[in-house]
Amino acid sequence: MTSWLLAAWMLASQPADPASLSAQALVLAQENRLGEAEKLWLRAVEQAPEFFDALFNLGYLHYSQRRYEKAEPWLRRAVRVRPDDFNARYLLGAALVELGRSEDGLLEWRAALPLQPDNVKLMTVMAVEYSKGRYFRDAAAVARRALERNPADPNLYLVAIKAYQDAADHPAALRIAEQAIRRFPDLARVNFEYGFELHRAGRPEEGLPYIRKAMELAPDYEEPYFFSGEILLKEGRFEEAAAHLRRAIALRRDYMAAWVALGRALMALKRYQEAAAELRRAIQIDPRHPHPHLVLSQVYFRMGDEHRAREEKEISLRLRRENPAAMEAPQSRPFPESAP
Numbered sequence: 001m002t003s004w005l006l007a008a009w010m011l012a013s014q015p016a017d018p019a020s021l022s023a024q025a026l027v028l029a030q031e032n033r034l035g036e037a038e039k040l041w042l043r044a045v046e047q048a049p050e051f052f053d054a055l056f057n058l059g060y061l062h063y064s065q066r067r068y069e070k071a072e073p074w075l076r077r078a079v080r081v082r083p084d085d086f087n088a089r090y091l092l093g094a095a096l097v098e099l100g101r102s103e104d105g106l107l108e109w110r111a112a113l114p115l116q117p118d119n120v121k122l123m124t125v126m127a128v129e130y131s132k133g134r135y136f137r138d139a140a141a142v143a144r145r146a147l148e149r150n151p152a153d154p155n156l157y158l159v160a161i162k163a164y165q166d167a168a169d170h171p172a173a174l175r176i177a178e179q180a181i182r183r184f185p186d187l188a189r190v191n192f193e194y195g196f197e198l199h200r201a202g203r204p205e206e207g208l209p210y211i212r213k214a215m216e217l218a219p220d221y222e223e224p225y226f227f228s229g230e231i232l233l234k235e236g237r238f239e240e241a242a243a244h245l246r247r248a249i250a251l252r253r254d255y256m257a258a259w260v261a262l263g264r265a266l267m268a269l270k271r272y273q274e275a276a277a278e279l280r281r282a283i284q285i286d287p288r289h290p291h292p293h294l295v296l297s298q299v300y301f302r303m304g305d306e307h308r309a310r311e312e313k314e315i316s317l318r319l320r321r322e323n324p325a326a327m328e329a330p331q332s333r334p335f336p337e338s339a340p
Contacts, residue, residue, distance in 0.1 A: 025040035051081075052088075055078040058074040059095075075091050089112035090122060109122060124146055127139045127163060130142065140164045157176055160176050161173045188213075196211070211224050229258070238265045241265045260291045262275075263275045263295045264295060273303075279299065288319055288322070289319065
């Protein structure tokens, strides 16, 4: 008997109690007859408003179709009925995050984690979401916890390193980078992060070979080119710096920090027209970023065009007022006990 015939037979022959309705709905859902399945789960909930299976499956049905607003109330009701169910907590948190309610979602995930304390997947998504909200210390702690449970995953090292960097805890980032380079000596990103942290620790001569190795391992990876360009710029090796920065921009067109550094390198070489042209290209890509305007103002001033220098400086100041985060390093903040 085919599954859809089985579902029809079950519907006709069995009593329509909530458990039977939910079982029939599952058969229909497996046949992708989702509308019919939804109707049966709704009937089950009408009969038993706290019947967990129907509440959860209605939430999952909407979630799987990206109807997060519809999924949330069903999943919330499921959590109220069975607060120790990991899957309900996890999906409710995921739906809230998709709805832009990150703190609410993280609260649900924080409640879910003790239910499955070794769930690396949950810890990883929590770390990423913490970082988005600038809860960098929480991100680092949960990423480190995930790393302890699965030290064979290089991505967990990178997530933890980034969180500690964002939290301005570079000694901790260096310690994790050291562990990573021992395990994954041939991964470009690991080499770059280790070289970067060695440089931050005041050991640039040790770090430089790792930066170079990262470029050799992954010629299409932009970060090492930008970072080496910044180092060359500080050392006054402007022509070499410009070449590295151009490579970073070629790999990532919207890399504003690289555009700005290229403008500074060309300005130091007194190639003012070229510097101005590159900065104007950067402004076309991101008109709301204040930094290219600021460096363009400096270029115009050196060209003797004080009027345009003043205009660009005023634009830069206005854009900075409108978007102060564009020129400020994000600061870590504590996670709230309850979502605002």
